[in-house]
Amino acid sequence: MTYQLALSALSDPTRCAILEALRAEPQPVGALAVRLPVSRPAVSQHLRVLSDAGLVTAEPRGTARIYRLAPQGFADLRAWLDTLWDDALTAYANEAAHRARKTRP
């Protein structure tokens, strides 16, 4: 059930851009904002959503807060996606087998 929060967080292109920026290196809010086409408060709000989803963590560094990717959140999401993917593959294989049996009994 926790994956729904992460999926909802990833639906926004700006948030994905933030994650891809953090992928390169951990950064404070201001550094992210100057690279993005939105205001700094908007970035802060997005980081809040990402944090609630368990996709990023923050560490105080003076007055700044350094944000970085949180492996755990991505691991949970990956697990959910993998089960769905596996079932999709087996269903696809089953259907292919069924089709082959029908075409050449």
Added chain:
Amino acid sequence: MTYQLALSALSDPTRCAILEALRAEPQPVGALAVRLPVSRPAVSQHLRVLSDAGLVTAEPRGTARIYRLAPQGFADLRAWLDTLWDDALTAYANEAAHRARKTRP
């Protein structure tokens, strides 16, 4: 870039419920609708979104249309998520090493 469509599609809980229903077995629209708390046209619209995202495919079966999971869409999504996850892990490891070096030089 194509993963953004899939992520946007997965942000809705009803669409996730549809996918989990299709995970059990391929179904027509009506069969999905009776199990969900929304109307049939709503399910049809959701399936349109999922189809555009490459997460499901439809096959005509008389007047009905059988929807099933599309492995390719999930594979693309998985690939994107994996790169992000890998970078999150290495960043985490780097930070841990940095922290250890600082604590005990």
Added chain:
DNA sequence: CATTTATGTAAGTCAAGACTTACCGTAAGT
């Protein structure tokens, strides 16, 4: 202690989208 720096929060605006009912098209059955 005042100021600067860096950030989170509040309030308000506006567009995206999820849902409904009503309607239309198409394939199968009688």
Added chain:
DNA sequence: ACTTACGGTAAGTCTTGACTTACATAAATG
């Protein structure tokens, strides 16, 4: 051919949420 079954589409409503500006808070610095 007419009817029935199944599903996509149109139009309209209403909520969600992404963004802005303005304000408040906390740490470092002179």
